[in-house]
Amino acid sequence: MLSEMTIMEKKTYQTFRMLIGAFVGALVAAAVIMGNLLLAIVTLLLGVLLSYFVKKNVYEIMEDERTSLIANKASRMAILSFLAIITVLGIGLLTLKNNFPEFMQAGYTLSYSACLLLLFYMGFYAYYDKKHG
């Protein structure tokens, strides 16, 4: 079916992307319920491959400098918001460890995740700063 579709319009691409998303989501959910890690990984890889193949066949321009700028801003905001939330939540859970010791592990996990995310952010920031500096 995909081989016949050498040239694709943006709307068709969006429909395919939605279908792929639904297919991958459903299969990954099924794999998680069944406890089948291999199926989940294979499905995710298949989804990435299918998305790449479908995107390659779109003749319309989908991305340009404006969409890159929007993506950059959205990514930065998403990362920083997420970082702020998990930091506050992690520290909050750790400070309550005397009253709620069952949440201590979650607090540590969130706090270490926040540190890791911050390290990644700083690392990539330094890399791109050097690259474009």
Place this chain on the structure above:
Amino acid sequence: MHIMIKSTVKDNMENKLKVFRAMQDLTQEELAKELGVTRQTIIAIEKDKYDPSLILAFKIAKFFKSPIEDIFIYKEE
């Protein structure tokens, strides 16, 4: 020590892209295709919601065979 200097002058860019496009009788879609950008980008530039990169501004100027400052006007407020 980092010193941050905040400019009190508000930079503003205006453009005449819509006028130039109309003179050539082109649709936003056609112009977008010619420039290799999305139609939304042309719309955003025309509405002064997005300032194009220097490269895209030069591409636009080259396409309309006009000096860049005829299409894009820099204003200090």
